[in-house]
Amino acid sequence: MDIKREDLLQLYYYLKLTRRLEDRVTSLYHQGKILGGAWTSNGTEAVSVGYGYALEKNDIAAPYFRDMGAFLVRGISAKRIMAQYLGKKTGVTGGKEGNVHIGDLNFGVFAFPSHLADNYPVGTGAALAFKMRGEKRVVAACTGDGGTSRGDFHEGMNFAAVRKLPIVFICNNNQYAYTTPLRLQMAIKDVAERALAYGIPSKIVDGNNIVEVYTAAKEAYEIARNGGGPTFIECKTMRMHGHSEHDSAKYVPKELLEEWKKKDPISNMEKYLLENTIDGKDELEGIDSRVKKEIEEAEAFAEESPYPTPEDGLKGVYATPGEEM
């Protein structure tokens, strides 16, 4: 598949934006400024940037918590995300939710419910609605390798397969679920085998190669959009930080990290762009300084934003509250 130069540069921009935003969040976490934990997608950014960027405007992303790239690509601003981390009123959820529990229907993003793989059935339901209404929209639902052991992963995929729904299931296989390695998660080699049991065709891609992820997602969306039903995409990658920033990840063998460090998705993309698309580093540096500025502005915006009030916390439980509530 031919990817336009403009799209390749946008992919690079979002990779950088995701990395820099999460790096900044990590620093703020260590300064004690982040409420709660800080989970990042470090090393696996190509997965969520790739599948997110391949979606069309009216499609839906049903992400999981390592999908910062998808939030950004869909148009949720770095400012609102930074404010979300600081628990501010201007955050995506107005302080009601923290960190990566981000969702906004205006940008076609379902929030991530902590319970891993819950978004597989939920995404399936959106795809069901699209098919019922004859709309040519698709859903991308994502989870981690650990999440694929949950019942909802299987129930969502099975329902989607039976009804041939326009949804693409994505797995960020970063080889660990908190401290649990893949071999204690499942007795099979590839997560993709799980999809085969439901009659869903699957594809295994290098999750550190954004061109591969993007291409596979784009192709799968087109199949789904045209009535061909779901595809499962396993993105093989590696979680390069701890589960969250409190976790030193001592349980991960050093050699494994060394090996994957050489395959960093951002360096990969730089190399690809320099070989195929652009003439020199200037253009990349231009993008990077734009990203830096955006993050600085986001942080300033978040810092200056007001906190919600205690009373705000009592509001919004119901969409149609009765007089008694």
Add this chain to the structure above:
Amino acid sequence: MKEVTYLEAIKEAMDEEMSRDPSVFVLGEDVGVYGGAFRATEGFYEKYGEWRVLDTPLSESGFTGAAIGAALVGMRPIVEMQFADFISCAFDQLVNVAAKNHYRWGAATPIVVRAPYGGNIHGGAYHSQCIEGFFFNVPGLKIVAPSTAYDAKGLLKAAIRDNDPVIYCEHKYLYRRIKDSIPEEDYIVPIGKARIALEGKDISIITYGAMVHTALEAAQALNEYGVSCEIVDLRTILPLDKKSIFTTVKKTNKVLVLHEQTKTGGVGAEVSALISEYCFDHLDGPIIRVAAPDTPVPYSAQMEEAFIPQPKNVISAVEKLMRY
């Protein structure tokens, strides 16, 4: 006006709402070709087609989650649990996704989960449970439990039109046993409003679901002894209609709370706590709960009858309370 059974009322509510609004659809096990285990959707498949009356895989979490996702993009799904007991498999989707969507990120989740519940049908531990207590402690959910055919229709319509997730507890024992005259025209029964099932002055019996009929039977007997019972049918369990509860307490000063659900931590516990918190000065005696004992629902007729509160249990509790 026309006469319908409780089950026909449920069926009519869905049928009319599906005709009125193309975003309303039904999904669940065996609801399509067969028309559902209790025949609540009989004929719907022929009328609305396989994409609005969806037979799903045996997969409560999967299809409840799917209903939530469809609701997030503009549909109004009605989920049928084959038996309320199986709702436990969808607990996570209801409690962690549906109930919290609006609070967490402002997204409304207009789903109705129909839960055929309750005992007295010799269904044993897995086909007789009252499930309202499992969800009573979950902000973001609404729970209704009609006791009449009139309310069954009106509350289901209100639930379908409501923008929040509603668990609709339909009592299996009442399906074909009770009838009401209901209007030909469209009507709803608002969520969050109790009704007075019987006016009285000596004692209030606060209850819901099939137990309203148990209370009425007891009240009739008590009337012969000169005790006048007021029966409050809650109709909505979450959120409770506090105003109606407090009004009846202030009128009679004596309260009995009655439900088929087991006693500990049930709806009665909350109703009692509310009354003692806000109406203590109006009480002439302790608040008494008549509820099922804290056991699973037994199968054998002798044991099940003892498990489910009977009019005689209500009568003796009222007699005790009247001595204050």
